[in-house]
Amino acid sequence: MITVTINGKGIKLEKPATVLEAARIAGIKIPTLCYHEGLELYGGCRLCMVEVEKMPKLQTACTLYVTDGMVVRTESEQITKARRGVLEFLLINHPLDCPYCDKAGECELQDLVMKYGPTTGRFEEGKRKHPESFDDPIIVRNMERCVVCTRCVRMCDGVQGASAIAVTNRGSHSFIEPFSSGEYNCEYCGNCLAVCPVGAIMSRLHRHAYRAWQVEQEVNTVCSYCGVGCSMVLQVREDTIKRVIPKIGLGVNKGLLCARGRFGYEYVGSHERLSSPLVKKNGKLEPATWDEALTTVANRLKEIKERFGGEAIAGVASPRCTNEDNYVFQKLFRAGLGSNNIDSSARLGYAGAQKYLEGILGQGATANIISGIVNSEGVFIIGGDPTHINPILGIQVRAAFRKGVRVITVGYTPGLERFRTAGLLPYPYTEGMLLSGLLEELLKIKSLPGGNKAFEAKINEFKRLSAGDIEKVCNITKEELSQAAKALSDISSVSMVIGRDIIQCTGASTNLFLLAAIAYILDARVYLLSERPNEQGLIDMGCLPDTLPGGRPLEIGSFRKRDEDVWDCQIPSKEGMTLMEIIESANTGSIKAIYVMGENPVYNLPDTNFVKNALERLGFLVVHDIFMTETAAMADVVLPSLSWAEKDGTYTNLERRIQRLRKAINRQGMEDWRILSEVGKKIGLKMPYNSAEDVMTEISMVSPLHAGLTYEDIERGLDQWPYKGEPLRQGLGVGDRGPVKIQMPGHKGRLYLSIEKPLFHSGTLSRRAQALNSIYPEPVVKINPETAKKFGLKDGDIVAVTSSKGNLILPVRTDKLIGESIVLVTNTFKGKGAMSLLSYKLDPITKIPCIDAVEVTIEKVVNI
Amino acid sequence: MNRTDELIKEIQEVKKSYPKTKAALLPVLYLAQREFGWLRPEALEFVSEALDIPKATVKGVATFYAMYKHKLMGRHLIQLCTNVSCMIFGAERLVDFLKNKYGLEVGGTTADGRFSLVIMECIGACGTAPAMLVNDDFYENLTEKYIEEILEKYK
């Protein structure tokens, strides 16, 4: 126990604290400028000076730790004079252009000068000149206003880990700059501008659009981009989002955001938004009234159900929609249309993997909190770069590495290049074999723990590859492999971060089996990277062909009965089709109608032409969306839904934390759940909801996982799995898997297509966000400089990337971190994406469409 | 072995003398300056790659120090002191002399690229002021005539 007296007030402290922290605990305010809660201590601005008895000079409260019996005064004439002096110095170079500066009203310097500052300065030399820089498309820099507190640099270096900016020059000539002196070319998280106390680094998105005090409403919600589910505040004025900011201490992100979250909101106000329902008449989509459109949908679905049965209808749910939307979606199908053909794009990776791993490792096996990564002793990453896919989770990995945690990556992870102990780059499509070898090595060191005998028998029976085999097949040396195994096995807590690339390649279920085995042996915490905000939620809501809400298997009659009682209907007991099976059946004609909610299958599924042809064969296609997507353009009825900022509801993130989305602005259109309820009512279903909260009330009755859960509970923090419910069962699954296929694609001279998951884009939404487009404006094909050399290519050359499915014409960008036989293309821009070049095969167990080794050629295009 | 490989080898040597790579940054910046003529962006990027230190950080460190060349300079660098002692002994006149005779401005370079002039704040030779450095060579008790003689040695 430490006792300190501040301004005559005695304060008892359990833990060591700085004078500033102790004062804050006691409710005493000490002015600060360079101090920031989330950053390393600096002690540079000298504004927080206080008097400490028995110390001759003033001390900086932000860096001085209290000792027992210390007596501190935070205000006195001497202190005020000193603070005034500091401010006078700071203002020497400051332009005092508050009337014109966007920061005015929330500027820490302005506030301090109002309170302590001198009214005039005595400095007579000229001020430092630094014209405002508009070189960057989204960050504007005004270095005349900079007070060199280094908050931005400490943020970029010490927290974000991008180290893109630095204090340049010295003394009174110092200022902050990115390397280029112009554009930032950084990760564009904007975390630097969030901590700048003055108007020196600011976002251009809302420049001169409003004043801090003119914000009419601040709405707490979660991000619409990825499965991390960052908490954020939407600042609203005149019914438009003016700015998105995080709140320190709030949510999984604790005051940080990534580029998509902070700068990606503009799609909401895009002029391309759909505003009226559209119904196809004479082969053309024409505006229609809601009633006409909804009646058409209900009647057509009813007709098809009567003629061909419910199995002829299928639904594609959406990981972008809320739990409430997805719940009502599957209810419409199960209770109203008599079909279990419900799946979503989550099948491409997350859902297939999540169900599989849970089956073996137990329900909730992937429900681990993100902050656990930094507290583990080792991190194993495979299948994607977390700093791109789930950036805030990626930052946790960086923080872990900084803390001394071992980080081992497999594959292309450019964002962790400076943050890993070992990086293994096996030949393309041999990652699965690498896992087999790793398992073998681990089993040499560790024995099976003995919890799940059936699974252990499977592990024993699995024909594993030796380190020697791996050296031949994967191009990973025996030493590299055994070192990796050793690094992971002599510690007590390992986090495994798994991305989609290892899940959707050939042998998906074998890879998952191996991942499960490794996680089982190491007793690792599993994190599945999630590219959409509600992949976990739609699983929990039962938007799967074999699972009811709450993760209950459809096959068990008593579970069906429970839902049937609430819904007052019969649920078909036959398991439905998975995503690609739905498309394939549309192609063969056994599926007659598809109902798509907030998804764009034509663009997001492999083999675009096949998907398109299949959808063309349908008798009826209905699409809810906020934009006219490639899929919506083919629909018979298009219903304009509401975006994330315009509705209430909940998302479940990859930790399985359920979080509230709150409506911030108004717009014409209907929430997806409301559209579905209207359709449902027209076909005779009971849909007793007036609000998203009403839907949640029903969810809490139907799903045992969410039993009794209310919005109030979520707000109170009962948001982490298993909420108020009980997990279903222990994982005793044995881990069925498809046949093992040792494939050794010849690597020399061949090129394989791989999908890039860019930090700045997600697809349909991000490509309508101007700011994101301005930093990553067009698709490129990324190759290794050596590959470029071999083909006589250089940056900027236009090439044709051709597979057996077609080609894409794109400019070349070289990147030395990419494997030499890899051709990396994104699937996020308008027009044809990389998915159009891919073909797939279904994994027999998980039904994940596995993208096989797709060979491509690249060729320079002259004069297109 | 080409020059770049040689430079990398030298850098590896320098790195060995320090427990942490970051500590090798200052000497390595000198090496890069020697190779690239001045610390132009390519030089900083080179150092960043060689030491695996982010390039913005490298730039921040490099620009902190006045002792590096931050722009293209002449073949020979004159560092003339004009601080108190030197000033009293006429250093300002020497500055004018350099300007009139060689067309050499403070912070500038002669048209033929032969000399650059940087003004120093005391080089520790107050007792024999005025003083200057030409490259690494030290000269004291300067006069206009003496400077003329000295500079003849540097072509």
Ligand code: SF4
């Ligand atoms: S936006 Fe992010 S990465 Fe870029 S300079 Fe700021 S903190 Fe660094």
Ligand code: SF4
């Ligand atoms: S730009 Fe802002 S945060 Fe960065 S040093 Fe200057 S005043 Fe501080």
Ligand code: SF4
């Ligand atoms: S990490 Fe994901 S949830 Fe967080 S701000 Fe970025 S995109 Fe949004």
Ligand code: FES
């Ligand atoms: S806040 Fe303490 S020195 Fe800046």
Ligand code: FES
């Ligand atoms: S003043 Fe010129 S050397 Fe000291």
